[in-house]
């Protein structure tokens with residue numbers, strides 16, 4: 001976000017400007033909560049504010065909803081059952097909600113969930129997941145070793161935090177214990193924060209933090225590598241950070257950071273084919289399927305495309321529908337559209 005935008009939002013926050021309801025949410029670094037623009041609580045200093053376009057982004061950046069302004073409810077209509085669901089997540093932020101958990105609740109679960117979705121633009125399960133991921137991401141974002149972080153998290157229930165982190169990222173081996181460890185870092189980009197996971201040699205994962213299904217991806221990665229993930233940076237992470245910077249400036253068309261591809265032989269074949277799509281160009285799923293000699297394997301190819309764990313580097317965003325529509329993208333369609341246009345523009349100015 002630009003400084004100018006931040007100042008505009010900060011001004012709206014000071015004035016409790018109702019016109020900005022739903023336009024932004026503000027995370028307060030000193031308290032760890034996020035608010036709507038009109039929150040009645042005392043206003044934080046500008047340098048302690050972080051602004052977000054959606055509540056999900058605030059959750060993923062590890063903020064929890066303010067109890068006073070209840071940013072998850074519609075301003076003029078605070079639904080009790082929605083609030084009740086939110087409070088239940090706060091009691092056990094690391095819990096993984098399943099369908100059957102709702103049966104035990106003392107509320108009309110289907111109504112509450114419908115209201116939740118309507119007010120908030122995401123389902124309750126998605127909310128709980130974003131909150132859980134946010135707790136794990138918080139440490140990755142700070143880049144500090146877990147144990148040190150545990151001592152300094154005054155405002156989180158420490159057991160909830162520890163559980164959320166190790167449930168998603170694995171328990172780091174204790175002193176003297178052998179075990180593979182991967183490092184994870186939070187990288188801010190023009191299109192929002194990304195997480196990079198690598199060992200000393202290779203990058204294993206690069207994704208937008210709010211990517212659908214990120215938690216499952218991290219889990220599969222841990223299983224395949226038998227590794228725990230801890231906050232930190234290694235050479236491949238420094239390298240991709242530098243390359244992303246160049247990419248977003250329109251100065252880089254081909255990533256060189258060494259990567260490790262963990263997929264089935266078929267997935268690897270599809271990913272390698274993706275890497276042959278020229279910068280600035282797009283293919284259809286059918287063209288991709290044909291390029292690996294499986295013109296009828298359209299669906300399997302689309303699935304392999306979606307299983308890509310190295311966003312931008314393996315350019316699955318260059319695959320669109322045959323009719324010219326954008327198709328899907330785990331990182332969200334606005335990003336896909338931006339990426340395609342960005343590559344077309346910088347391709348032309350670079351003469352590739």
Ligand SMILES: [Zn+2]
Nearest residue numbers: 035039066069
């Ligand atoms: Zn508030």
